[in-house]
Amino acid sequence: MNYTTSIEQKWAQLADAIAYALDIHAAQIRKGSETPYIGHLLGVASLAIKHGGDEEQAMAAVLHDxxxxCGAEQEAIIAHRFGKRVAAIVRGCTDADTTPKLPWQERKGQYIAHLQHADPDILLVSCADKLHNARAILTDLQTHGADVFSRFSAGQAKTLWYYRTLAEIFGRRLPGPLSRDLQSTVRQIEHLAGTTAQEG
Known part of the structure; x- marks a missing residue:
C-alpha cells in the first residue's frame, strides 16, 4: 500500500464517521434555532482539523456528542466502528451519559475538574467544541440580545462563569491559537452581555 492510498483510507473513515453522525443526530436541531445539529458537529471537526487534529481526532469531533x-451504548459502537482512541476522545468530551442528568452545577463542575487532567487528544476536540459553541452564543447575542441566555437552563451568570472558566483552563492546558480564539470570544461575549444589560 502506498502512502497516498493509506491517507485516502484514513480520511474515508472520517466520511464514515460523518455518515454515522448524520444517522444518529438526524432529528436534532441546535438549541433555540432551526439549524440542524450536524452543522455544529461538522464545525467542531473543521476547527479540530484547522488546529492540527489528525483524522481520528476529526472523527471524534464529529461524534463528540x-x-x-444518543446514549452510553454509543461508546462501544464507536470503539468497534472507529477505534478505541476515537471512543476515548468522545468519552472524554462527554459530561453526562445518564437520564436524568446530574444537576447543571455538579455536572459542569465535574467536567471542569476532568479537563484539568485530560490528555491532549481530548483537550483539542473539547476546546474546538467550546469555541464553536461560544461563537454561536456571540452571534446570537449580537442578533437577539441577552434573550439568548434564556435558552440555557443555567441562565446568564452561570453560563458566563462556565465559559470564562473553560477559557482559563484551555489557555493554560492547551496554549495556542485555538484556546486564544476561545478566550477572545468569551471576552467579547462578556463585554456584549454587560453592554446589553446596561442598555436594558
Missing part, C-alpha cells in the same frame, strides 16, 4: 445525546 454521541454518548451524551
Amino acid at each position: 454521541a454518548i451524551e445525546d
Whole structure:
C-alpha cells in the first residue's frame, strides 16, 4: 500500500464517521434555532482539523456528542466502528451519559475538574467544541440580545462563569491559537452581555 492510498483510507473513515453522525443526530436541531445539529458537529471537526487534529481526532469531533445525546451504548459502537482512541476522545468530551442528568452545577463542575487532567487528544476536540459553541452564543447575542441566555437552563451568570472558566483552563492546558480564539470570544461575549444589560 502506498502512502497516498493509506491517507485516502484514513480520511474515508472520517466520511464514515460523518455518515454515522448524520444517522444518529438526524432529528436534532441546535438549541433555540432551526439549524440542524450536524452543522455544529461538522464545525467542531473543521476547527479540530484547522488546529492540527489528525483524522481520528476529526472523527471524534464529529461524534463528540454521541454518548451524551444518543446514549452510553454509543461508546462501544464507536470503539468497534472507529477505534478505541476515537471512543476515548468522545468519552472524554462527554459530561453526562445518564437520564436524568446530574444537576447543571455538579455536572459542569465535574467536567471542569476532568479537563484539568485530560490528555491532549481530548483537550483539542473539547476546546474546538467550546469555541464553536461560544461563537454561536456571540452571534446570537449580537442578533437577539441577552434573550439568548434564556435558552440555557443555567441562565446568564452561570453560563458566563462556565465559559470564562473553560477559557482559563484551555489557555493554560492547551496554549495556542485555538484556546486564544476561545478566550477572545468569551471576552467579547462578556463585554456584549454587560453592554446589553446596561442598555436594558
